[in-house]
Amino acid sequence: MPTTPESTQLSLAQQLTQYARTAWPQLTDLHIRHRGAFAYVEGELADGERVKLMRLRYGGTASRWGFALYYASSDRYEDSLLPTGAFAGSPEDTLDCACQLHLARPEL
Template identity: 55%
Template sequence: MRTPSEHTRLQLELYLNMHTKTAWPQLAGLRIRHRGQFAYDRGTANRWGFALHDAGSDRYQDALLPTGSGTGTPEDALDCACRLHLATLDS
């Protein structure tokens, strides 16, 4: 798996921060870290693999989006993660 270019990383951060402001205003901010294989693309800059951190095992595990796909836009992955983690805060 390729490590994304600096341009791709900056573009990803821009898109996700813009999306967060409109779709998830309850978030104070979004910090994106790029760590080797954990910031990678699978095909194109518009389709990304998605992994969630499992605190119990302290590992990242590949995840599927609600569509059942293993890849999607960065915004799709952010929406999925926020629905999973923020839903418990709203209850």
């Protein structure tokens, strides 16, 4: 499994943070930590609470990431399908899927 290049790590953080600002305003910040090929994503709420959202797996391209949801009931990340039926997708698709499960979708 390839290690995520530093430039891809920075790009992922910028992409997810920018997208979260418009799509998920209840998140005041995103916290992303990398370990090998994995990126662990937590969302920060207005009261400072952090919510574990997902784990992404780098597969050699910055535009498509393997996806695992965080399940508080087992305190584990489990490979999961996106609404598209795939186990991998764009950073925006993965964030939408995780936030739809962990947060209430904002009214438009």
